[in-house]
Amino acid sequence: MSQERRATVRDVAARAGVSPGTVSKALNGTGQISEATRERIRRAAEEIDFRPNALARSVFERRSYTVGMITTDSFERFSVPVMLGAEDALGAGRISVFLCDSRGDPIRERHYVDVLLGRRVDGFIVTGRNFNRRPPLAGARDVPVVYALTPSADDNDCSVVVDDTASGRLVAEHLLRIGRTKIAHVTGPERFDPARRRHAGLTSALAAADLELTGMAMYGGWTEAWGRQATHILFRENPDIDAIHYGSDLLARGGADALRELGRRIPEDVAITGTDNWELIAEGARPPLTSVDLRLADVGRVAAQRLLDAIEGRPHSGLEQVPCQLVVRASTDETAG
Incomplete structure (x- = not known):
């Protein structure tokens, strides 16, 4: 030609x-x-x-081969990995993704829904920074919707989430395997559903080994400052702690600073673990941080696959949990890099 x-x-x-x-x-x-x-x-x-x-x-x-992704994650810390995973799945069908940030504003969200429906999108993926249940997407009418990370409050909707309970259990089993028995926990706000589920997974694994959490679960903010403060509080009352699981890598970075201030060596005296496996922090920490990888890209990939099924007339419903993975580094393993 x-x-x-x-x-x-x-x-x-x-x-x-x-x-x-x-x-x-x-x-x-x-x-x-x-x-x-x-x-x-x-x-x-x-x-x-x-x-x-x-x-x-x-x-x-009668399809546009486009999908709308609506997020409330202005920092893009969580929505970008989800979007990349979704694009992996959607790209095979030459489907494009429109990403819109509603900033947690219902009016802005409804505006984006209307705009994207005007572009005849084939469906929506809804995600966000807050992993608590959220109201169903308003105005989507007969277009299929799948929720990723942030589940719908309607149990009949299709929601794809992280298995947060398993993340806590994975950490406890790892710490027990390396001989730690005085394990404490520092995490984010108690109103945050995944924080409570991760705590439940941690304590259930300890209970299976006839152990209890050392000290109270330290619920607070998601900041380095809270990680430092909570660690100091724990050691004032429980100086024999030999491991701490932090609900985020940022918390763990603050906690590591506090342990150095207290003269504790990581991991010789205290093994520490984080959550998120945010490589910028986990690999840059000294020593590198053992952390739970929430596999956000896999959440996006599965959500996109479920949306494709719905678009083709095979809708899913209910909650689907994506397994997480523990990435072991030197903060719990002296032989790690």
Whole structure:
């Protein structure tokens, strides 16, 4: 084919020896066509570098091949990994993603829903910085919606979340394996659902080993300052602590500062673990921080797959939990890098 002219459906039809209508059906996966004919058409399309017109394809199939992603995460710390995972899954179907930040404002969120519906998006993925249950997306009407990280308050909706209970359990089992028995916990606000679930996983694993948490669970903010303050409070009342699990890597960084101030060595005297596996912090810590990877990209990938199923008429409902993973580094393992 001449490089000055783009190949058309008619060119593919002529090369494959079929009608243009048969080419359209074959490339769109519709119609009663033998697999041999379908393969001959695909091969002909590749040989002349035929690229279907996206607009024509969307009109023919009554789809826009776009998805709206609405987030409340202005810092993009959580929504970007989710979006990248979703794009991995959606990209295979040549589906584009529109990302909109509602900033937690219901009016702004409804505006974005209306705008994206005006663009005829095929569905929505809803995510955010707050992992607590949220009201269902208003105004989405008959367009499928999947919630990622931030579950819907409606149990009939499809929500894909991190298995937070398992994250606490993974940490406890690891600390017990390396011989720690005086384990404390510093985390974020008690109103934060995942903080309570991570605590439950931690304490249930300790209970299975006939142990209890050392000191009270230290609920507070998500800041380095709280990590330092809570660590000092714990050691005033429990100087024999030999391990601390922090509910975030930022908390762990503050806690590590406090342990140095207290003259405790990491991990020889006190092993510490974080949550998030934020590589900028975890790998830059001294020593490098053992942390729970929440696998946010996998959450986005699974959410996108569930949305694709719904778009194709196979909707999912209920809560689906994505497994997390413990990444072991030198803060709990003297032999680690």
